[in-house]
Amino acid sequence: MISDYMQVRNPRAPDILVLIDLTERIGHFALHDANEAWRVWSLTRGKNLAPASLHRWRAILMAAINSGCRARGLTPPYVATVQKIQPPASVYLSREDRDRLLACYSENSRPVAVTLCFQGLRSGEALRLDWQFVDFERRSLFIHKTKTGRQRSVPMHPRVHRELLALWEERGKPDKGEVFLTASGEPYHDQTRVRFGGNPFRFVHNQACRRAGINGFTPHSWRHHWASWMVMSGCDLFTLMKLGGWSSLRMVERYAAVSSDHLSDAINRLT
Template sequence: MLSIRTRGKHGIYYIRGSVGLGKKKIIVKEFSTGTSDPDAAAHLMAEHETKLRHQLMFGPAALVAQGTIAQAFDSYLTKAKPPCASDVLRIGKLNGLIGDYSLREPKQAWEHFRRAYLTGHDPAGQDRYRSVFQAAINVYHELHDLPPLRIKAIPFNNERVRFLSKEDRDRLIAAYSPHIQPIITMLAFHGPRIQTALQLQWGVEGVDMHEGSIRLNHTKNAIIRSVPMHPRVMDVLRPIWEKQRRPTKEHVFLNRFGKPYQDTRKAKIPGGNPIKNQHATACQRAGIEDFTVHDWRHHWASHCVMAGIDLITIMNMGGWKSLRMVQRYSSVSVDHMRDSINRLS
């Protein structure tokens, strides 16, 4: 049975006890009703007992029946590891349109959101909304011992693989402004996403010049990997480190004003590549076409495959979450071998 008692000088009512049904029982730890009105407190106690009995009778499904999509978003946003700023914005859009939907109908809620808001969005953008929506629902499900929800992914073409020859690579790197060249060298020989590179700091949590290693914080997938530093990267970073008097913290890369680059992942409206214009100018100077800043990541992974590095190692070094994401590069080795065979005379 639940019981009610007052505590404190204001006479606030508290509820505690247990609720049973047959051999099943739920222990209720003491909690405040937030009121000193005995009738209101009694009403709250009766209402809470009814919910618990309903849960005992119908199992975990009863919790879903009582919840809303908005509650799932609250659970997701209060996790130990908060989501990135772009996911917070997406949740805001989702919550505004479907937050009032019952948790019994997550797929119906998702379809309503797609029709109401995502018409005209590219498939990759739609899938990012789907991914964060599914993750939020599953955080709530996990908290309440419910099975996970699966919403079919939005199909999109994510198979682009663009890489340069070693000669084109070096010509393009040389075409960048001098303060950009170390950043691009990092992209070419370690393959991080651009913001992962720009936000690197000196020391054991980032670029460790003493150990010759780099700890890459792949924030998109919440993966942090420490990898050996490539000699080319060591060669361009050492002068910067020496010039800054061998720091053990602070940003590695600074803009032309000597300031750290803005982390656009944390901006109110994420997006914008701070070296996009410099990249376009460098490509024009080097005569390189159809090559984006992100393509340096494809370039790195492709050359890893051609160097004989296995896909699992590439996945771990590059911070991909699944092997499926790097399997696109496997065909590169076939083309590379064909090219090598054709050179035989």
Template structure:
């Protein structure tokens, strides 16, 4: 009982108030410091088990539990990558020491590294973990308020039909087929990249995205128009499992050097993203009279608010309302003969 040495490091051996035997390394080589660690640990277990004091948890404890409990998230890999990047700021802290000042320093650092919008992704993750630590795990009584940067609402970037044709002409074959299919169906890049032949019925001119593959978590039925069917017929026989492949593998990344070079040759600014193909598809639909409710179903959006960003492109149905005041202004137009000379 007490302390014993192993490999130059002192180990703790004690029994907690509930009878559990605790054996762990102190990580300390100095016996006096190891004894202090032993005594503090014994007091901690006494306070927790006899007095009901909550044990202190570290940020790393919270991060590990978050990763385990959210392994089914579609953005799980991104969360893990962001947590690794946050370790330099938070990895040495107890959870109660993740204060507003600490979070503000992280916010400033991340905004300088890239952009406020990217910093918001880190801040939102910190906020989610702190909220779960308070509300679900009951590790904290209170948490600091996490303020996100205000993100300006940018204009929707979409291609004209002529720009789209120029871009398709400049893309290498595998990206051209993927881009044409995206422009024809509005599917997100990942859904196009990993589309399998078992999800396609060319005869019925329909494809489908499974719930676990859809951003909104709901299955999407995808009606196929003529350009989409043309793409599928070109791809037939190139791979047994996946519709779109390059050198025998699905195309995981589309915003490559080849994409950027094709943009330059087509005379389209390099800031145009692959995801803007989806915006282009939606914009073309609205401009050609597709109701927003139908567009929501076609695009697999979770809420109507998501498609309202395209509403300004469909002002035709409001022309009648705008014309109701035509006569009002006309009746007050001055007679040119009565205009006084200045």
């Protein structure tokens, strides 16, 4: 069923990697033992994964099973659900902590961090950015490869414009090629082409956090930081959804609470 699903449905590359791993580890189980197969996988390959990751793996597995059962007129077997999780609270830094952290990145990695901080891109979107999609004249970035598959064009923040323009001139004004390179001059690996690799920017990010004395702030936290400050600066949720590339308003509703807290702080400062 997993093999058929990959051929018929043509899922996204990251999902194909998940399906291949599931096939290799539990593909020998019969359909009526799908729940036991999932239990075995959860206790081995999935034992150290966060609930959100487990939920995603199970969803992909069930998509294959349900598709196969529909095609064969079968009733899908029961597969235990993952414990329901609450959406993570938004994480954002004060302006002082933000600037201190940005100053702690290496010279090579700082342009990546500035882009994450002021554009709200996902790490993969930023690391895949190509010079051909950077328009300095119109001050815009075209995000050609996204998590949702929906391409988008976003205005370039002034600080990002300054960082990228300096980098572009330093590189000899290339018209194509990866914008961000590692310290060794190589492109960051594309996570959609690497099996289950971690965030390639995490190591240098963690080093910067240690220097700045900031804990619990991941590369993806920059996206929450950006969204939170966008709302606190007066951005409406629909515009935030479009700029950030979220697929629905439901996914940005958590930031409405940030706005309320910010307004309360402003009221409380009145004396």
